[in-house]
Amino acid sequence: MEQSHGSARPEPTASVPALSEPPLSASAPPEPPAPVPTIPEPAVIGRRPMLRSDPGGLPALHADHPGRPDSELDGATLPGLVVRAASIRGDAHRYYGTPRQDAMGLWQTGEAQLLACVADGLGSQELSYLGASLACTSACRNINVFHAYSDLQTAAEYLIEGIADALVRQALKHEVPADALSTTFLAAVVDQDTDTSPHRARLMRVGDSTAFLLHKGIWSECFGKKSGEETIADSATHALPGGTGHVEVAVADLEAGDMLLLCTDGIATPLARNNEVGDRLSAWWSQAEPPSLPEFFWQSSFRAKSYDDDRTAICVWRV
Amino acid sequence: MGEQVLPFYLVCDESYSMQGEPLDAINQELPNIYHEIASNPVVADKTRLGIIGFSAGAEVLLPLADLNEVQSLVQLTPRGATNYGAAFSLLRATIEQDIRDLKQAGHTPFRPTVFFLTDGQPTDDWYAAHQKLISPDFRARPTILAFGFGDVQPATLRQVATFRAFIADGDLSPAQALREFARQLLNSVVQSAVASASSSNGALMAFPEQAKGYTVLAAEPV
Numbered sequence: 299m300e301q302s303h304g305s306a307r308p309e310p311t312a313s314v315p316a317l318s319e320p321p322l323s324a325s326a327p328p329e330p331p332a333p334v335p336t337i338p339e340p341a342v343i344g345r346r347p348m349l350r351s352d353p354g355g356l357p358a359l360h361a362d363h364p365g366r367p368d369s370e371l372d373g374a375t376l377p378g379l380v381v382r383a384a385s386i387r388g389d390a391h392r393y394y395g396t397p398r399q400d401a402m403g404l405w406q407t408g409e410a411q412l413l414a415c416v417a418d419g420l421g422s423q424e425l426s427y428l429g430a431s432l433a434c435t436s437a438c439r440n441i442n443v444f445h446a447y448s449d450l451q452t453a454a455e456y457l458i459e460g461i462a463d464a465l466v467r468q469a470l471k472h473e474v475p476a477d478a479l480s481t482t483f484l485a486a487v488v489d490q491d492t493d494t495s496p497h498r499a500r501l502m503r504v505g506d507s508t509a510f511l512l513h514k515g516i517w518s519e520c521f522g523k524k525s526g527e528e529t530i531a532d533s534a535t536h537a538l539p540g541g542t543g544h545v546e547v548a549v550a551d552l553e554a555g556d557m558l559l560l561c562t563d564g565i566a567t568p569l570a571r572n573n574e575v576g577d578r579l580s581a582w583w584s585q586a587e588p589p590s591l592p593e594f595f596w597q598s599s600f601r602a603k604s605y606d607d608d609r610t611a612i613c614v615w616r617v
Numbered sequence: 618m619g620e621q622v623l624p625f626y627l628v629c630d631e632s633y634s635m636q637g638e639p640l641d642a643i644n645q646e647l648p649n650i651y652h653e654i655a656s657n658p659v660v661a662d663k664t665r666l667g668i669i670g671f672s673a674g675a676e677v678l679l680p681l682a683d684l685n686e687v688q689s690l691v692q693l694t695p696r697g698a699t700n701y702g703a704a705f706s707l708l709r710a711t712i713e714q715d716i717r718d719l720k721q722a723g724h725t726p727f728r729p730t731v732f733f734l735t736d737g738q739p740t741d742d743w744y745a746a747h748q749k750l751i752s753p754d755f756r757a758r759p760t761i762l763a764f765g766f767g768d769v770q771p772a773t774l775r776q777v778a779t780f781r782a783f784i785a786d787g788d789l790s791p792a793q794a795l796r797e798f799a800r801q802l803l804n805s806v807v808q809s810a811v812a813s814a815s816s817s818n819g820a821l822m823a824f825p826e827q828a829k830g831y832t833v834l835a836a837e838p839v
Contacts, residue, residue, distance in 0.1 A: 344618045348685060349658035390659045390814035399815060421815025506817045535817055567819055571725045572619025604620040604663035606814045 340599040343574045347603040353387070355395025360425060362472070366397040372404050373591050376412060377491030382594040383414070383612040388564055390606035399427045400562050400608040401481075403434035407441045410490040414612045416507050418562040420480040420537055425472070429465050429479030433538060436464040437485050444487065450547045454502035458483065462539035469539075480537040482507045484560055488552075488614055496551040497616050499558050504541045507610075508566045511550050512557040515584045517569065517576055520548045520558075552616035557583055564609030568602050575602055588615045621819045622719055622726045623664045624681055625806050626712070626759065628704055629693055630735040631670040634767060636695035639736060642792040644692050646799035653803050655684040660810040669711065671704035673697035681715045699735065701743035701777070708759070709750040716757040727820040729759040730809070732802045733777055736767030736791070751779055762824060764801070764831070766794040775837040780824055783831035793830055801825040 340351055353368045372383040387398035399419035407413045415434040419426025440460040447453035461483060469476045482505025489497045501509050501520055509520040536544040550558055561569075568575040582589065582597045589597060598611050629643065655661050667681035668691050678691045712729055719726040751758050763778035765771075766785035774782035783801075785794040808823030827833060 344620065347658070348661040388814060390811065393659055394811070421812065421821075563817060563819075567621075568619070571621065571819075573723065574619060602619070604622070606659060606662065608815065 338596075340596060340601050341578065343578055343600055343602045344572065345603045347389070347601050347606075349389045349393060349606055351389050351599065351601050352392060354392040357391075357395060357397035359397060360428060360472070363428060366427060368392070368398065369595070370402060371591055371595050372402070373594070374404060374406075374412070376406070377410065378497060378617060379412060379488065379490055380588045380615045380617050381412065381414070381612065382588060382591065384595050384598040385416075385610040386595075386598060386608065388606050388608040389601070391608060393606075397427045398608050399430055400564065400610040401427070401430035401434050402610050402612060403438060404612065405438045405441075407438070407487070408445060410492075412488040412490060412614065413438060413441055413485065414488065414560055414614060415483070415485040416560050416562055416610045416612060417484070418482040418505065418507050418564075418608070418610070423478050423480050425474060425478045426480050428468065428472075429481035429538070432464055432468055432479070433461050433481050433483045436461045437483070441487075450500055450502070450549070451545070454547050455542070455545050457485075458502065458504060458538065458545050459542055462542045465539040476539050479539070481505075482536070482562070483538055484509065486558060486560055486614070488558065496553045496556075499550045499552060499614070501548040501550060503546050504538050504544050505536045506566070507560070507562045509548065509550065510559045510561070510566075510569070511552075512559060512580060512583055513553070514555070515580050517580060520550045521546055522548070552614070554616055556616045558614040559583075560612040560614075562608065562610045564605070564607035565598075565611050567607070568605040572602055572605070575600070583613060588613070588617070618723045620724045621663050621813070622724050623806075623809055623813065623820060623822075624667070624712075624715060624719075624726055624729040625664060625802070626667045626669060626681070626708065626729060626731045627802060628669045628671065628708060628731055628733045630699060630737070631672040631693050631696050632699040632737060633672075633695050633697065634699075634737050635693075639767075639791040639795055640693050640695055642795035643734075643799065646796060647692075648690055650799055650803050651684050651687070651690065654806055657807060657810075659814065660807050661685055663813065664806050664810050666806070667711065667715065669704060669707055670694075670696075671700060671707070673700055673703070675700070675703040675707040677707065677711055681711075698740040699737050700741045701735075701739035702741045702746040704733075705743060705746035705750045709746070709755065712757050712759060713755075725819070726757075728822075729757065730805065730822060730824070731759045731761045732798070732805070733761055733763045734795075734798055735763075735765050735769050735774075737769050738773060747777065760822070760824070761836075762805075764794075764798045764828070766791060771834050772837075775834050778834075778836040780836055781826075782834040782836060783825070783828045784834060785831050789830035797829050797831065801828050
């Protein structure tokens with residue numbers, strides 16, 4: 299249905315004599331035009347960035363790759379779970395016309411389980427966006443390997459080895475070194491509705507993409523920090539396919555009202571370093587109802603000065 | 618506020634020998650440096666520049682600043698001797714205060730980078746002040762890149778630098794040497810900001826590997 303947008307209606311012609319009866323319909327006052335909704339700009343948290351939040355040049359892509367849109371949006375309503383997922387090109391990549399190197403995926407697997415994946419291609423490797431995409435799709439293809447093992451660490455290692463193999467094969471096919479497809483990888487296998495609460499999420503990762511639990515408005519890290527052997531700086535730099543020796547696992551139990559966030563460092567870094575960002579995301583994502591898809595995309599597009607990396611967030615609410 | 622900040626300091630010799638061509642050249646380059654940093658939004662959002670001049674003493678000419686908030690341009694002026702110690706003492710105190718201020722404001726500062734430029738040998742005993750600046754006990758100790766032309770000795774530059782030093786080749790005019798220095802500073806600021814966008818931990822520094830008209834020297838401890 300057309301909106302009038304407040305534009306002028308055409309003037310009636312003056313050829314009809316004023317004495318004639320006006321049509322009955324003219325006696326009722328016309329409906330006022332419905333107000334046009336104003337869509338707000340993305341929220342600015344802190345000082346206004348100089349860097350605009352605007353898609354720039356279209357990225358030059360590898361001949362075999364079908365395309366790399368600026369953003370991806372996904373979601374689902376499953377028994378006991380509501381999911382919202384967004385992967386958004388960083389403002390620096392937009393400015394330089396380079397591709398989004400983050401990727402994500404959501405699948406229903408097995409009997410009643412959700413598989414959610416995020417991946418962050420290494421900034422310095424031009425083709426890493428291929429690696430990130432492939433890591434996610436490969437996890438879905440090989441998920442049965444994961445289910446074959448009851449020990450979480452073992453199951454995760456087998457699944458991730460399979461992903462690494464897929465990356466190596468792809469690199470060979472493109473005649474590039476395996477490193478060229480370097481990517482982090484993080485996945486969660488979440489139980490859908492069970493008769494008992496809570497819903498268990500089994501998490502696995504290589505690299506610095508990470509998971510948080512939002513419980514009663516408070517963020518907590520799902521992967522504990524290792525003490526001793528590995529410094530924080532070391533664990534941040536692992537990636538597939540080379541980093542199969544650095545698989546970490548964790549478990550998170552979602553009570554009613556809890557939310558599990560899987561994200562790349564484009565979200566994790568400002569969440570950790572900027573209190574306002576943490577507070578704002580907590581406020582948005584602790585409402586009685588999870589946001590709609592457009593609302594979630596708007597929320598995930600917040601702007602914070604100096605944080606211009608690709609960002610990917612998958613939010614899983616236990617409802 | 619919680620921003621990620623890459624701090625850069627330009628530490629420039631203002632001794633009498635820099636008078637004329639050398640300081641004129643750098644003063645001509647400064648507006649371009651300001652403009653390039655301020656007008657590139659990827660860079661402007663996360664880098665800050667401070668300028669210290671040294672001669673017989675040392676002075677903060679530009680306190681560490683977001684270049685979009687700076688009204689006036691710094692001009693370097695020739696003054697006196699070549700007191701490295703004063704420069705290093707002031708630099709240490711300045712960095713310490715700047716990092717503290719940034720943290721207090723809720724920001725995340727990364728390790729500062731110093732571009733040091735001189736045309737002559739120091740006229741003082743500077744080792745102690747330098748040690749304090751680069752000591753592992755100083756948490757915010759900077760990465761120092763040292764550039765030299767004129768009468769400065771390669772060995773001196775290698776001791777000043779913590780990462781790499783550059784000595785101008787004999788056939789490079791002071792103006793050319795200065796312009797190349799400015800270019801390397803700008804390139805490092807811009808490339809660091811760009812690389813940091815998609816790096817883990819938020820900072821990936823880009824330091825010059827070569828400079829046109831300069832010979833590269835490895836840094837060497839004092």
